[in-house]
Amino acid sequence: MKLFLFIVTLILLVSCKDEKPAAIEPTKQYVNAVIIIDNQMDSIPVVIRDLPSFENSQSNILLFNNGVDTLTWRKNSDDIVRISSRINKLQTLLIKPNDTLRVQLKDSVLHITGDVVDWETFKVIETSEIDSVQNLRDQLHGRYFTKSEPGLKPTKFINDYELIELYAGGFYNRELINKELDSIAKIIALERETLDLKLEYIDEEIENKSFNPRTGKLLKSVALRDYFNILSSWSRYVRENNAIRLNPNFNELSEARDEGFLINAITDPKYMNEEILVGKYGTSTMHSYLNVLQSKYSYATKNWIKSKFHKTYFELPERLDGELLKVAKSTAIHKMMSWNEPWPEIVKCYDDYISNYGSDKYIREFEIQNAKKLNLERSLDNTDLLLANTLTKSISLTDLIKAQKGKPVYVDFWASWCPPCIDNMPASKALEKRLGDKVNFIYISIDTDEQSWKKSERQISLKAENSFIALNYELSDFVIKENLNEIPRYFIYDQSGKLYDTKAAAPDDPNIYNLLEAIAK
Structure with missing residues (x-):
């Protein structure tokens, strides 16, 4: 009898020991990732954001004020989460299913612990082969570029050098660039080679199961976005010169082509991967892609850079089709709005979009934000303002x-x-x-x-x-x-x-x- 009572007591003790208290600490049974927030600062919220999407061009922003809270983050997906407060810089993290992040704001310092992967470090892809190609690019690049002294703004001009924000802040010799566009073409060719090596490396890591496919997709999107951004930045120097163009294989100089060598640099079908560019992670990449297409139309004024994405909009069917074309068109309309292009041109593109696709998730945000103007557009008496x-x-x-x-x-x-x-x-x-x-x-x-x-x-x-x-x-x-x-x-x-x-x-x-x-x- 005593032995029986001892065994029963032991079982109860073990059961009690294994039972978790009703608290915010999650267990690994979660499919979703979990973020535990402990804010010990009065009137200073912890800010948690995700990436914007085609359906919502603004990031979803969550504010957590003084106290303890728990946030369940998405379901069965790798994602990017950005955490900050107004007294701490933004930290960008890669978060995966079953991850648990602990975020504490205490004594004006933001502490992030747990299953943390720093995205800014993680997204840097380096191999000896990539380094070799980038060194060649940097050697050429150094001929045209000199770093700026601290405190200069990106609008200052000194002699033949113009301060811009490509690579590190510094000056570019515009006159020398215009004389040596063949060297600029070589730099861009090296950028493309770097991109190809990165994409190959990511595919290998996915095959070796070092990367989750979703994380690999995100890394590919970032690599493409960076490449498109570089092309867009160089476009200000090369778009006005029609003598230098690259042929489609991007390795040799050739006769002038109407679309220009910058456009050729992004039309390779392998870069127009619908799975990457239509997904949520492709938002900023698609924006960068359109910037390159539009670069031949933009021009500077006294106070602003004027864009003409409405012209690019009607060229898109020549380059894209299917879902990729739909997303590119809706993104172009959003960019027209953000760059304050003429409203009649925006409405013309919007009408074209509706006639082809109807009102859908990609265009709905535009319709909500501009419902008043769209409803009045066709009934306005334009005599008055x-x-x-x-x-x-x-x-x-x-x-x-x-x-x-x-x-x-x-x-x-x-x-x-x-x-x-x-x-x-x-x-x-x-x-x-x-x-x-x-x-x-x-x-x-x-x-x-x-x-x-x-x-x-x-x-x-x-x-x-x-x-x-x-x-x-x-x-x-x-x-x-x-x-x-x-x-x-x-x-x-x-x-x-x-x-x-x-x-x-x-x-x-x-x-x-x-x-x-x-x-x-």
Whole structure:
């Protein structure tokens, strides 16, 4: 009997020992990865982000405030997770099924432990063969490049050297580059050879089961993206010269070809892998691919680089087909928005997309972000400038001026992508404060991307009641009549609503205060 009681007691003790408490610590029975967050800082959240996708061009961002929490991360997939706080730099990690990451923010320091693989280190692929090819490339590259001294911005020019952000920050000798485009072609050929070696290495590692196929796909996407980015960066030097081109095998110089050797450099079918470029990991790679195709159309202005992805959009069927073409077209439309291309051109491409594919997951984000403009597009009376803000559906500029209660109005035309516009905002707001209720101020953005406008509106701290976005800027007869094709631009209306000045002084002009005060009397 005593022996029986002893055995029963022993079994109970073992059972109790094996039983886990009801806590956040996960076991390896999880199929999903798990991230345990322990935030010990008040008012400073831990920020966890994933990669953007074709369905959602913005990263999903999760904020974890003071306390302990557990996040279950995806199911049965390798992925990239990015973790930071506003007092700690971003850390990018490769996370796999059954991984457990522990993230602690304590004493202003972010500690990450557990099954951690640093993506920035992991994605670097080095073999003796790759190193040999890259050394040849670097020797050529060094002829045209000199590193910059600290503190210089990427817009500074010194003699024949232009500071750009290719490789490390430094100066490129534009004149020498234009004289020796054959050497640039050789550099790009070496870049391609490096890419081929990386792709071969990744395939070997997948076959040897050193890489999970999904991780291999991600590494391939990064290798392609980096290659496309390099081609896009060099395009500014070679796209204007039609004498030097590469033939399709990319090894010899040949006669001029209409598409240019940069385009030839990316049209190899093995680089247009649908499995890689249509998947989530292909988002940034597809963007880089389109940058190269579009490079022959872009040009620089005083304040901005103008793009023409709407031209590239209609060339895509010559290069791609199937699902790859669909994703490339939807990505091109998103890029048109982010680069503020003319709205009529964007709508033309959107209409073409809908006629071929209908509304689907790839285009839905664009439709949601621009629903107001798309719904109004075909019913607009383009005689007047139509406006909208976050408080009202829409209002014409004429009706808005009439509603200003008999006061003069100072109208500030601006855009989120216009540095001089943003630079003038503090002066405009100071002028508004100084004049008090004598003059009404209205801020009208000509952004095509509503999200960019809203983001800048918040950053500048504009009041919702006097901040608007133009819905039909490119189509409005008012814009055409007043030749409103440059910003920043300032208009003044008098108390009766009559247009007083269509090229008024900027808000930092010493005379503008006296002028507005005089009109207000």
